[in-house]
Amino acid sequence: MDVGLFSQYVMNGLMLGMMYALVAVGFTLFFGVMDIINFSHGDVLTVGAFAGLATYLGLVEIGVSWPPAQVAIVLAVAIVCTAGLGAIVAKYLVLPLKDAPALNTLLLTLMLGTVLHEAIRLFYPLGANPQRFPSLLPTDAYTFGNFTLRIDNMMLLLAGTAVIVGIHLLINKTKLGLAIRAVAQDSETAKTMGINFTLIVLITFAIGSGLAAFAGILHGLYYSEINFAMGLLLGVIGFSSAIVGGLGNIYGAIIGGFLFAALQTIGVLAMPFASAYKDVFAFGVIILIMAWRPTGLIREKISERV
């Protein structure tokens, strides 16, 4: 295999890893503050992507045709939509089930995901068909042998990195981040210290869901196509990544996301005769990792109270 083709695979793997990591960070944030798995996350991503697409069509309708403005408005609307959706989900569906068994919350959010993507399928115009996503970024490309470096892919990667760094700073350097970490560590103590628990949970859900919208737009721009069912697989992969990294740990989620993309890429590279099996391979390795490290690569600190 020559270097050019290899770089192409690496580039593709990095893009996938970026999307998975963004989704996984959402999962891990939710788990941090509430100790729950929000399985509707993948479908919130779909909602974000469709909200972005609808905004774009609306912008074209009213005559905004300058691409940078389009990108900015599409992103802003999609993120605001899903952030609101995330906060509503937290307020009316997740918080009421705070004391219920974990399985109930898991199932509730899974069903919510079904509601979301079914609603898109039924109520978005021609929602059952894949939708073409416009390419809003410059599509110039530089060719080095077999390797084609596209400007838009580069921009997407940089933007994704910037968002992840931003989340890192938000969590570690701001007062809001301190409150989120406090709630994650011990919500009872955080409450006695005067932290508004409900508000922090809502904000965390809004942030996580906003990230999902960003990942959704990224997905749309990269593949130029979105469909109503794309959230399920992305959600499960993001969840697996968060779990493999170690729930509640943002860096674990990022590592997990890139690890999963790496596994898929390796699956293609190492078994070119059976590249269709790349997902089988990736999920198989995930199961093995779970057997080896039951609480993820970066271990969750568990102390059992009896």
Add this chain to the structure above:
Amino acid sequence: MRRARSLLASLLPGLVSAAGVTVYVILLMSVESQAGVVALLAAGVLAVLAAARFGAVARVARAFAEQENYLNLMVILAVLAVTGFFYEDHFVLLMVTTVIVYVIACLGLNLQFGYSGVLNFAGAAFFGIGCYTAAVLTMNTPVPHLVVLLAGGVMAAVIGSLLILPVLRTRSHYSAVVTIAFSLLFKIFLEVNDTLGGPQGLRVAGMNVLGWEFNDDIEIGEDFEAAFYVSYAVVGLILLVLAFALVRRLERSWIGLNMDAVRLDETAAACFGLSIVRWKITAFTLGNFLIGVAGAFYAMMIGFIAPTNFTFGDSLILVSIVLLGGMGNPWGLVVATVILIIVPEKLQAIQEYRFLLFAALVILILLFRPAGLLPRQLRTYLPGWQPR
């Protein structure tokens, strides 16, 4: 004489309710018009609510608890009555048998997380293993079909045992990901694997037991002819009775008690000397076995299987049935399955919206009745024993 009378008195609520439900189901199945279906469903919901309001539901529940053996027999008769009433109607019989198959599979899941707390989000995958085993064995080998049923279960249990190590070592959310990953892996594997038919799927031979061809219509004499599904319904019912009895006996025995202890508090159970590993493995394997048997039977009845039948969404439907019915309550399963399978089939008007409505229904139930439709009762060791 007096004993007989008091027996009858305690049986009466159960008998009346069983007869009422049978008539209701027959009515529901025979109604063709959408307005009729909606009206009947509304009437059913109102009747149950009214019965609950006036304490009739509690009386029925007591009758079932006190006289379980007689009333089990009544329920079997009720299913036979429905089957007999629609002896020519392929569609209705298919639905009845599908319900039976789903109940068997959900009994397996119920063993796993209803009793022992082992999460399994790959129910449809194990069901699929049973189906594919049946397909391969019936089309390529002369293995007797009753053995094929067992083989489907054994295969599901054996493949499931690959997951035992990760499932045992992980907890709650972490163990959920193991089975979810397996569920996705299984479906993708089937789609890309050519020897097992790929996305097109496989054909499965119809059941044949000792020369009795299940796929031929039953003809007795000149003018009586019944749909071939009657054979499947009857054999399915026999399988269901066996599975139900097994689960019920297990629940009532020391094994069930140990499983409950493991689910409720692993640490405490271990302190009392129970082997957590042993009971989790038992429940997981036995549960997968039941699911696999159900799958093998279903494949032979349907005659054709494809990977799209075994998606993660289907696993979710199985899990929702267990949760809706009330975790750990086999009777709840029956009720939940009937509702979830038959209502969408009958309400063609909502066919398009059924996943949406169904998901919304589960959300509402989780929010407002988290213990399920029929919450599990305290176990009764002796018929008629009442907790004080």
